[in-house]
Each structure stands twice: as C-alpha cells, then as structure tokens.
Amino acid sequence: MKTCRPFTGAVDRLTAAGLRPTRQRLGLARLLFEGGNRHITAEQLHREATDGGVKVSLATVYNTLNQFTEVGLLREVAMAAGRAYFDTNTSAHYHLFNEDTGELFDVPGDSVVLSVLPEMPENTVIGNIDVVFHIRNK
Amino acid sequence: MKTCRPFTGAVDRLTAAGLRPTRQRLGLARLLFEGGNRHITAEQLHREATDGGVKVSLATVYNTLNQFTEVGLLREVAMAAGRAYFDTNTSAHYHLFNEDTGELFDVPGDSVVLSVLPEMPENTVIGNIDVVFHIRNK
DNA sequence: GTGATTGCAAATCTTTTGCACTAAA
DNA sequence: TTTAGTGCAAAAGATTTGCAATCAC
Numbered sequence: 001m002k003t004c005r006p007f008t009g010a011v012d013r014l015t016a017a018g019l020r021p022t023r024q025r026l027g028l029a030r031l032l033f034e035g036g037n038r039h040i041t042a043e044q045l046h047r048e049a050t051d052g053g054v055k056v057s058l059a060t061v062y063n064t065l066n067q068f069t070e071v072g073l074l075r076e077v078a079m080a081a082g083r084a085y086f087d088t089n090t091s092a093h094y095h096l097f098n099e100d101t102g103e104l105f106d107v108p109g110d111s112v113v114l115s116v117l118p119e120m121p122e123n124t125v126i127g128n129i130d131v132v133f134h135i136r137n138k
Numbered sequence: 139m140k141t142c143r144p145f146t147g148a149v150d151r152l153t154a155a156g157l158r159p160t161r162q163r164l165g166l167a168r169l170l171f172e173g174g175n176r177h178i179t180a181e182q183l184h185r186e187a188t189d190g191g192v193k194v195s196l197a198t199v200y201n202t203l204n205q206f207t208e209v210g211l212l213r214e215v216a217m218a219a220g221r222a223y224f225d226t227n228t229s230a231h232y233h234l235f236n237e238d239t240g241e242l243f244d245v246p247g248d249s250v251v252l253s254v255l256p257e258m259p260e261n262t263v264i265g266n267i268d269v270v271f272h273i274r275n276k
Numbered sequence: 277g278t279g280a281t282t283g284c285a286a287a288t289c290t291t292t293t294g295c296a297c298t299a300a301a
Numbered sequence: 302t303t304t305a306g307t308g309c310a311a312a313a314g315a316t317t318t319g320c321a322a323t324c325a326c
C-alpha cells in the first residue's frame with residue numbers, strides 16, 4: 001500500500017487547529033498548501049484531488065474548505081455571487097479580478113495603502129478588509 | 139382603477155437607459171430609487187413588490203435587477219458567496235459588512251483613501267474598486 | 277469502544293432559461 | 302402589428318444536510 005506522505009507539518013498544522021488529521025484532510029491540505037499561494041473553488045479542488053489519487057467526496061471537500069476557513073487556514077474571497085473562492089494566502093493582501101476571464105490575481109498588501117479609514121459602528125471589531133480591483137480587457 | 143404614479147423621472151430614467159417603461163419595471167424602479175440609497179437582494183425586492191401591490195414574478199425581478207445593473211442604474215456587490223446584493227448607490231463609495239448580522243452599510247467614498255495603487259496587467263482597464271470592511275460584534 | 281469524520285444521495289437555495297402569452301410602441 | 306417584456310415552471314448550479322458506514326484515537 002502506498003503511503004501518501006504529506007508535506008512537512010501537515011499533521012501538526014491540522015492538529016494545532018483542532019482538526020483530526022484524516023486521510024482526506026491531509027490530502028486536501030497538501031494540495032492546497034504545498035504549491036504556494038492559490039485561489040481555488042471546491043469543484044476545482046475536488047477535481048485535483050480525484051486526478052491526484054486522493055479519494056474524497058465533493059461534500060467533504062466543501063466541509064473541509066469551510067472548516068479550514070473557520071480555523072484560519074484559508075480565507076474566503078467573495079468575487080462574484082454564486083461561487084466561493086478560497087485563498088490559501090491569509091496574510092494582508094488584495095485582489096485583482098478580471099471580469100472578462102474570471103482570473104483572480106493577488107495584489108501584495110504593500111502595493112495598496114488605505115488611509116483615512118472610516119469609523120466602525122460601536123461594539124464591533126474589524127476583521128479583514130477586502131479590496132478587489134475589477135478589471136476588464138481593453 | 140388606481141394608477142400607480144411613479145416618482146418623477148422614472149419613465150425618463152428607463153427610456154434613457156433603453157428600457158421600456160413597463161408596469162413591472164416602473165414598480166421596481168420606484169421601490170429601488172424612491173427612498174434613498176439601499177442594498178437589496180432579489181428575494182427581498184420581490185417581497186416588497188408583492189407586499190406593495192406590484193405584481194411581478196421573481197424571475198422578472200432577477201431579470202430586471204440584472205438589466206438595471208447592465209445599464210448602470212444599479213451596482214452589484216459581492217459580499218458573501220451565494221447571494222447577490224444590489225446597491226442603488228452607484229457613485230464611489232465602499233461597504234461595511236457585519237458578518238454576524240448580515241447588515242451592509244455604506245461608507246462614503248471620501249472617508250477612505252486608497253493610495254499607491256497596484257499596476258494593472260497590460261491591455262486591461264480598471265472598472266470599479268470594491269472595498270469591504272468585514273466587521274463582527276465584540 | 278466511542279465519538280469524530282466521511283460518503284452518498286437527497287434536499288435546499290439562488291439564479292437562469294425556454295416558451296407561450298401579453299403588453300408597449 | 303411587431304417586437305420587447307413577462308410569467309410560469311423547469312432547469313441549472315452551488316452548497317448543505319441527514320444518516321449509515323468508517324476511521325482516528
């Protein structure tokens with residue numbers, strides 16, 4: 001039987017987050033976090049998993065993406081209604097969305113400066129700030 | 139027979155946009171634009187219409203919201219995946235989204251300043267810039 | 277063992293579409 | 302009239318859920 005050796009730290013990463021390192025979660029974590037920052041939908045990740053020999057159901061992919069997001073391993077990005085994108089880059093950064101092609105690019109956090117922030121309503125704390133530059137082809 | 143008198147300019151507004159001022163479109167336009175800026179989903183607007191005596195099907199509400207957005211009468215705001223919000227305020231401004239309550243607030247355009255914009259890919263033009271401050275209750 | 281996790285299928289929810297009917301120009 | 306617009310019901314997606322089977326501890 002072939003053992004799928006996860007990238008270093010996958011098990012720790014999951015257990016630290018309070019999630020059991022199951023075969024499915026490890027396989028998905030490997031796909032998500034091994035190759036640098038990426039944006040992905042549940043459907044895309046499910047296909048990658050299937051193609052890569054990680055047997056997992058689409059429902060579990062959805063559940064896993066939501067769990068990873070809850071514990072801060074992923075960040076959900078709202079681009080257009082009707083489809084959720086998950087971003088493996090949880091640090092401060094922004095997005096460039098090409099409406100013609102559907103492509104989603106990262107914009108480094110330091111290439112955008114927000115000054116003069118608005119006042120927040122009372123008894124609320126600011127979570128993250130989404131900045132999306134919607135672009136189209138000329 | 140009672141005539142539903144639309145707010146001043148509704149007919150002009152639609153015809154100027156190349157849309158026939160039908161009973162349904164006038165009724166929806168009145169609900170959308172008469173009471174200042176607002177954020178609304180198709181479902182909410184449909185309920186308001188029905189409650190307010192404007193007979194219109196949900197499918198037509200969807201179609202109308204999309205048409206209004208295409209001609210610039212509305213702006214679509216991506217908040218959370220799975221549901222489209224339409225904003226009657228099409229001028230430069232940003233949003234505050236309370237993730238606990240689902241409330242969506244406007245932030246005046248001049249209370250946020252974006253400096254140091256990123257470079258855009260070649261042969262693209264920037265459409266609009268969405269800035270969403272995600273907040274939660276303390 | 278025992279409780280967490282998974283898979284599957286069904287259910288839900290939002291949005292779009294096809295087509296016959298109706299209304300605006 | 303003639304063409305655009307509407308309603309309905311069905312279709313299409315995306316995502317969630319119920320529950321029995323399975324797995325991690």
